[in-house]
Amino acid sequence: MNYQPRPGIVKTTLCGMQVLIPSREASAYCGSIQRLPLIWSVAWEAFSNGMTVENFIPIYAAFTKKGTEACRENLELFCRTMVERGFMLEVPEEAEA
Numbered sequence: 001m002n003y004q005p006r007p008g009i010v011k012t013t014l015c016g017m018q019v020l021i022p023s024r025e026a027s028a029y030c031g032s033i034q035r036l037p038l039i040w041s042v043a044w045e046a047f048s049n050g051m052t053v054e055n056f057i058p059i060y061a062a063f064t065k066k067g068t069e070a071c072r073e074n075l076e077l078f079c080r081t082m083v084e085r086g087f088m089l090e091v092p093e094e095a096e097a
Helices: 038-048 053-064 068-084
Strands: 002-005 009-014 017-022 034-036 088-091
Touching (some): 002 068, 009 038, 053 068
Antiparallel strands (some): 009 017
């Protein structure tokens, strides 16, 4: 499964922190601001530009110095959490082609 940011979510910097802010368009799905640590901010940008989870794993591994499987698990957890909070959407496999 891959993921993409929900339309209407804006990533910006507030007080030196990266945050996601839902616009009116997305506020029905996520009603709060979400703080993003640096690696998740980089992941958000990558997914915003069409990168898949599999393609982002080497970047994440280089940044965190963790193994591939640990990186895959962490990325999947991040993405599932963002889906639950309304900030991201799942992209079915057939839609990726």
